[in-house]
Amino acid sequence: MLDLTVAIPTYNGADRLPLILEKLRSQINTENISWEVIVVDNNSSDNITEVVKNYQAKWPENIPLRYCFEAEQGLAFARQRAIEESKGYFVGFLDDDNLAEADWVAAAFKFGQEHQKAGAYNGKIIGNFEVNPPENFNKIKPYLAIREHGSQPHLFEPEKLRLPPGAGLVIRKQAWFECVPSRLALTGRVGKVMVAGEDYEALLYLHKGGWEIWYNPAMCIYHKIPKKRLERDYLLPLGKGIGLATCQLRMVNAKNWQKPWIFTRTILGNLRRITQLFIKYRGQVKTNLISAFELEYFWGSLLSPFYIFYKLGKNK
Structure with missing residues (x-):
C-alpha cells in the first residue's frame, strides 16, 4: 500500500487538467513519501484520455499517474470510484479547478500521521478569480468552496454542519470504508441539477463512526473561479441547490x-x-x-x- 493517493475527479476537464498536473509534478519534500495520482474521468465527452496519456509519457516513474473511468455522473460516484481504485492509505481529493501549493502532498501526509483519530481533514482554500467578485461577496464565498479558518489546526463541528468542502479534502481510507455507504443519498451537481452536499454527507458518516474532522492550515490550494461562476445564472441555482x-x-x-x-x-x-x-x-x-x-x-x-x-x- 502507498502512503497517499491524490485523486482528481473530472468531467470535461481536459483544458483544466494540465495546470493541476503541473502543480502535482512540482511537489516538494516528498522524497520519503510513496504516492500516486489518479484521474477519474466522470463520463467526459472531451479528450481527457488523450491529455492523461500525454502526461503519462513524461511523468516521473516513481509517482504513478493512473486513469480510471466512472460512467455514472455525479461527484459522489467519481469520489467513490477513486476510493476503490486508490492504493494510498490516505486519499486526497482535488477538483479539476484546484491548484495545490508545492508542499500540499507533504503537508497532507504529515498531518494524517500526526492525527491518528482524523478521519478527514482539509486546509486553506483561496479564491483565484478571473474577474473581481461582486460587492459583499465574502458573505457567500464559503458556498463556492473558498475557506480560510485561521492559522491554527482545529476540529470542525459536524453537529452544527460546520464542515469542510470536498475540494482539497484528505480522507483516511480505513475510516471511509468503515463508515461511508458506497452510495450516498446526495450525489452531487449533475447538469442542471445543482443539489450539492455529498461531501458533507460523507463527513457526517465519518463523524457518526467516531472519527474526527480537522482543519489543517499547513495545506493550501487555490480554487479557480471563472467569470461565469460569479453571475446570476450560476449563483442562484447554486444557492437553492445547496439549500435543498x-x-x-x-x-x-x-x-x-x-x-x-x-x-x-x-x-x-x-x-x-x-x-x-x-x-x-x-x-x-x-x-x-x-x-x-x-x-x-x-x-x-x-x-x-x-x-x-x-x-x-x-x-x-
Whole structure:
C-alpha cells in the first residue's frame, strides 16, 4: 500500500487538467513519501484520455499517474470510484479547478500521521478569480468552496454542519470504508441539477463512526473561479441547490425521535430567515446579487424536507 493517493475527479476537464498536473509534478519534500495520482474521468465527452496519456509519457516513474473511468455522473460516484481504485492509505481529493501549493502532498501526509483519530481533514482554500467578485461577496464565498479558518489546526463541528468542502479534502481510507455507504443519498451537481452536499454527507458518516474532522492550515490550494461562476445564472441555482440538501444532512446523525422536530424546525427557521431578509433588504432582495443568493439558499432550505420525499418517490 502507498502512503497517499491524490485523486482528481473530472468531467470535461481536459483544458483544466494540465495546470493541476503541473502543480502535482512540482511537489516538494516528498522524497520519503510513496504516492500516486489518479484521474477519474466522470463520463467526459472531451479528450481527457488523450491529455492523461500525454502526461503519462513524461511523468516521473516513481509517482504513478493512473486513469480510471466512472460512467455514472455525479461527484459522489467519481469520489467513490477513486476510493476503490486508490492504493494510498490516505486519499486526497482535488477538483479539476484546484491548484495545490508545492508542499500540499507533504503537508497532507504529515498531518494524517500526526492525527491518528482524523478521519478527514482539509486546509486553506483561496479564491483565484478571473474577474473581481461582486460587492459583499465574502458573505457567500464559503458556498463556492473558498475557506480560510485561521492559522491554527482545529476540529470542525459536524453537529452544527460546520464542515469542510470536498475540494482539497484528505480522507483516511480505513475510516471511509468503515463508515461511508458506497452510495450516498446526495450525489452531487449533475447538469442542471445543482443539489450539492455529498461531501458533507460523507463527513457526517465519518463523524457518526467516531472519527474526527480537522482543519489543517499547513495545506493550501487555490480554487479557480471563472467569470461565469460569479453571475446570476450560476449563483442562484447554486444557492437553492445547496439549500435543498439541508434537511437531508441534518437527518444523517439524527435519532428517529428527533427527525420530526428537524423537519418542523427546518421549515419554521427558514420562514423566519426569509422574512428577515425581506425586511432587511426590502426592494433590493432580487436586484442585489448577494441577497438574491441568500434568498435562494433559504428557499431551498425551506423546501429541503419535502425534497427528501421527492427523492424517495423518484427512486421507487
